Structures are given as structure tokens and as C-alpha cells.
Amino acid sequence: MVLGPRSVLGVGCARHRASRLAILCVASLLGIGPSLLHATATYDCLIEPMQMVELGAPVSGLLERVTVKRGDRVTRNQVLASLESHAEQAGADLAHYKSQLVGPAQLAQSKIEFSSRKFARRRDMAAEKLMSKQDSDDAEAELKQAQAEQVVAKENREVARLEYVQQSSQLNLRTIRSPFDGVVVDQMMWPGEIFEPGATKHAVLKLAQLNPLRVRVVLPMRAFGEPALGMDAKVAPEILPNTTYSAKVSSIDRIIDAASGTFVVFLDLPNPKLDMPSGVKCKTTFGNTAK
Structure with missing residues (x-):
């Protein structure tokens, strides 16, 4: 009797009693790729705080x-x-008070208004030869001095505001x-x-940040290249072995540990209710890449 190709492969598979060789042989018979086999494999993992x-x-x-x-x-x-920050708080309060002062600016504005009227009158009188030119120049100088005082008042207020920002920053360092x-x-x-x-x-x-949790999965070197960012995974914690949680691949090591022949994949595990503790061993099964 002549055996077909699948029959020949079936006979060859029957010769392998070791489970892994039998699975690989059947996979070859059915045309299943290695990545599909790894999708059903379970790996040890550890649930850790995100940070x-x-x-x-x-x-x-x-x-x-x-x-x-x-x-x-x-x-x-x-x-x-x-x-303890009583001295720093007092310094911040003083700087804030200085930054709110409006008296110097109002005083300078009043001087400007008075000096402007005085200069206008003396300028007109000097033009009509009723007053010397020197008196008109003196009135003009007083006006310019008042304007400069207004600028100084504005600058001092800005300096006080910056001092308040500095004092507040120093105060915040103590919180x-x-x-x-x-x-x-x-x-x-x-x-x-x-x-x-x-x-x-x-x-x-x-x-500790517990939402999301970070799942550390140690994979053998032969699985390198199969996990992808965004890939879905199922996590079964040791304290709840019959319950699985959904997670996604967030980071993949690009360096393989030569001594152990392994690399690490990190998963993000949502934990909004904080019902899952960290520091728990678990089992992870990888699925398909998330779209």
C-alpha cells in the first residue's frame, strides 16, 4: 500500500514520544508556524509597581x-x-506685600501731572518774555525727574514681584x-x-504607583522577535490562578542575558481599583498584536 504525504508524516510523528517533538511534528503536518505555538505557551512572570x-x-x-x-x-x-517654614513664610508674605504696593507709582504720577502743568505755564510765559528761559528749563527738568521716578516705581514693583516668586519657590522646597x-x-x-x-x-x-502595574516576563532567547509592542497578553496571578487579566506589551529588552539565555518583556496591567497587589508571581500567555 502506498502512503500519501500526510500519512508518511503521521507515521513519522508517531515515532516521537517526547511531547515537544510530537507537537513540532504535528505542527509541521498541519502547517502551523512557530509563532502560533508560542502564542499558547505560558511563561513565568512577576507583578511589580509601575514605579x-x-x-x-x-x-x-x-x-x-x-x-x-x-x-x-x-x-x-x-x-x-x-x-518647619515660619521664617520662609514670613519672607514670602513680605515680598508679596511689597509687590502689591501702589503708593510710589501714584506719587510719581501726581508729580508728573503737577510738573506738566507747571512746565506748560512757564514755557508759555517764557515765550512771551514774561519769564526767563532758565525758569522754563527748571520746570522741564522737574517734569523729566517725575517721569523717571515713575519708571523707578514700576521697576521696584517688578523687582518685588520677582522676589515674591523667589521666596515662594524657596517655601515650596520645604513641602x-x-x-x-x-x-x-x-x-x-x-x-x-x-x-x-x-x-x-x-x-x-x-x-508606589500601582495603576497601571508592571509585569516582568522572562522569555527564552528562542522567543526573541516574537513579542511586539502593543501585543495582548493574559496574566494569571498566583493568588488568583483561575482569574486572568488583560495586559499589553509596553517594553522589550534589546539585550539578551548571555549567562541565562533570556530577555525581559514588560507589560502594562491596568489596576484602577487597586485590587491587584504587586510583588505577586504570575503566569503570562501572549496573544495577537493589538490593532
Whole structure:
């Protein structure tokens, strides 16, 4: 009996009892490419925070208050802690008051109006030979001096405004704010302690961004080139093995670790309700590229 091509391949596949060789043989028989086989493979992964930062201040001072505690959810730009800043606040208030002064400008404007009328009268009298030319020149000089005083008043007010901006910036350096929406992971300092940048305790709080989460997937070298940016993936966390979450490929390592023969792919896993903790092992299955 003459066997057809598929029958011959089927007989050849039957000789391979090892599961991987049998799968490859059947794939060749059915015309399935290697990428489709990898689409059903499961890889180990780890769920991590998108970012974790330690927050402090760029200046030294007495830690006056901390408004959050470990486990609290925080929002972007929320005030988390502040250093003692009474002197800096007083300096900012003084600079703000100076920037609002209008008296010098009004005084200069009044001098300009008076000097203008005085100069006009003396100029006309000098033209009619009723007053010496010197008196007219003196009145003109007074007018120009009043105009210069008005310019100085405006410049001083602008300088005061810039001083207020500077003092406010110095004051803001003593306030610690959240750089993103996240969760307080740890508190390293408490009110009453002296904070010094670069010291042993160089941070007051530690924050983690948990939405989205970052999934670290370690892939073998043979899979390099198959994952693509935007590709869909299913993540099954260790604490909920029967539940899967949708994620997308956000970053792919371009350097393969020679010692282990692996590379890392990062996924973005949405976590708006923060119901998924970080630091959990998981399993990942890749799908098709997102359109």
C-alpha cells in the first residue's frame, strides 16, 4: 500500500514520544508556524509597581508634619509632609506685600501731572518774555525727574514681584508632594526629626504607583522577535490562578542575558481599583498584536 504525504508524516510523528517533538511534528503536518505555538505557551512572570520612589526635600530642616500614613492612597500633587517654614513664610508674605504696593507709582504720577502743568505755564510765559528761559528749563527738568521716578516705581514693583516668586519657590522646597497617584509603602521619618539631604535617613516617605502595574516576563532567547509592542497578553496571578487579566506589551529588552539565555518583556496591567497587589508571581500567555 502506498502512503500519501500526510500519512508518511503521521507515521513519522508517531515515532516521537517526547511531547515537544510530537507537537513540532504535528505542527509541521498541519502547517502551523512557530509563532502560533508560542502564542499558547505560558511563561513565568512577576507583578511589580509601575514605579517606586523615596520622597524627601532638597533642603534641610525640622520635619513639622506628615499628613499620611502607611497604606494610604494619595493623588498627584497632594501635600504629604512639610518642614518647619515660619521664617520662609514670613519672607514670602513680605515680598508679596511689597509687590502689591501702589503708593510710589501714584506719587510719581501726581508729580508728573503737577510738573506738566507747571512746565506748560512757564514755557508759555517764557515765550512771551514774561519769564526767563532758565525758569522754563527748571520746570522741564522737574517734569523729566517725575517721569523717571515713575519708571523707578514700576521697576521696584517688578523687582518685588520677582522676589515674591523667589521666596515662594524657596517655601515650596520645604513641602513634599506626591509625584503621582499611588500608595504610601513606608514612612521612614516622623515629625520632630531633623531632615538632611544625603544623610542616613534621606527620605521621609516611600510611594508606589500601582495603576497601571508592571509585569516582568522572562522569555527564552528562542522567543526573541516574537513579542511586539502593543501585543495582548493574559496574566494569571498566583493568588488568583483561575482569574486572568488583560495586559499589553509596553517594553522589550534589546539585550539578551548571555549567562541565562533570556530577555525581559514588560507589560502594562491596568489596576484602577487597586485590587491587584504587586510583588505577586504570575503566569503570562501572549496573544495577537493589538490593532
